[in-house]
Amino acid sequence: MKRNLRVTAALAGAVLLVLFGVAALFWVFGQIDQAASARQHSRLVAMRAADFLASLIDAETGQRGFALTGDDAFLEPYLAVRGRVSGQLGELRQLTKLEESRRHLDAVRPLMDAKMGELARSIQMRRSGDMAAVGALVASGEGKRSMDSIRTEIGRVIEIENLAFEREVARFETNLRRLFVGIVAVSLCFLLLGALAANLYYRNNEHRLRNLEVARDIEERRKADETVRRLNAELEQRVIERTAELKTANTELEAFSYSVSHDLRTPVRAIDGYTQAVLEDYGPQLPAEGLRFLQTIRHSARHLGALIDNLLAFAQLKQQELNKHAIDTNALARTALDELGAPWPSRQVDLRVADLPPSFGDPALLKQVWLNLISNALKYTNKRDRAEIEIGCLKDNGADAYFVRDNGTGFDMRYADKLFGVFQRFHRAEDYEGTGVGLAIVQRIVSRHGGRIWADAAVDRGATFNFTLEKETKS
């Protein structure tokens, strides 16, 4: 703002300068014009003064000729001039603009009258034949004196006018130079003015541009802020919506679980129960084929029941809260073995259980892990004459890796990635019973304990399942 004011002041100064310069130029131009016309005038006055003098000399020359010869022919110049000289002098007096010249011209008039009178008298005397009087008049020197005086005065006038001429020429030339300088100066002033105006315009524009830029920046930031706010609001809205969806999904899942748990199990039990009732009450009356069909129905019903129960257990694992404790793993594995009926007197099972380091986790769920792994080992070795089941623990990257190894039917490691999927089965149902949920449950429990599970196996050469658990988080 301050700088703008300065520039504006400079601009005003420049405008004044230019105006002054132009005025000066006009003045100089006037001077030149005046000088030119005055110069012309002085020259004219000097010429007319010379003419006037020439007229008087012509008159005198005519008078002298006549006086000497008495021939009228000599009088012609005198007669031509006689009536004219007074007018010439008056004209000259009017023409000159110089007071000094006018004074000299005023002095000429009586001299001229005297001269013209003297000439007229001498001519008269000659006509009357009085030669002696003429001679006396000329000898008196009166005519010569007046003529000399006139010559002197007119000479002065010419001199004065010539001086004036010189002066005006000098004035003309001085002002011509001034005109040149003035034009240059005014041009420079114009240039300066233009530069200042351009500067002011540029500054203003720049300022306006900067203002525009700032305004644009503010607008952009405002838009960005708005976008961020809108995105945040949208995100919040989406979180709310998604939470609501999840809540709905969760509620639906719970309702589904409840429904499965209650409604789906009831008819399965009825199928099993009524089949059992038929077998008990009417078994003896049925042919062998009918009995076999009923056994198949019962078998299928129980399988369906087990599927439902396992699936429900698997689904509930996700939501179930973990109740973690330090666990005596030896005791836990022992309990699992007992529940599975170890040492299986009806079979030949070579069971080896190493000392297991303590673990940390939910005892009920980890017991399920041991139960599922050991029962799998039992199941897949049931075609062996002598089953070998080994339970132990190795170090895996510093972590305790518990394992259950068997010499059972094993599996192709190419399918290892499908091993822990729900309903993934590697064997035909008639070979090995199962729901395909056991290992999925094991994997889910292990992963909920921050651990890892993996298997090593080969077809017909047994399988080893290894799992780790997270370390105890508090001492």
Added chain:
Amino acid sequence: MNEPTAVELLLVEDDPKDLELALRSLRKANLANRIHIARDGAEALDYIFCEGPHSARRITDAPRLILLDLKLPKIDGLDVLKRIKADPRTKTIPVVVLTSSKEQSDVIASYQLGVNSYIVKPVNFEQFSQSVRELGLFWLILNQPPKAGG
């Protein structure tokens, strides 16, 4: 001592198949001598509190055991349980919830209301039959309840 007219067991079950199978199991175990059957929660409450068709019954002639399903028409099993356990005249009657529901919320709610046992009906009928036999044996024969009204 119980009056001869007093039932030994009140069986609250809406599903006719489960009902029949339960009765079969009880009969086979010789435990179903005097059984009253209620097919929904309202019927159960009428019987227990001697209301409606059972207004002639004396409330002191309480059953020795109530087998209660949870998912019942009209009045839910948990509400029936709540009424029984909230009333000083009936709260000493042993109530065993026998249901298909494995839901933890149902188990917790039942125990908070004072249920005496919570048994999930096994899908396997043999196991179901065995459960019914065992709980009948325990509550009707081995268990010594306080004298009703005393």
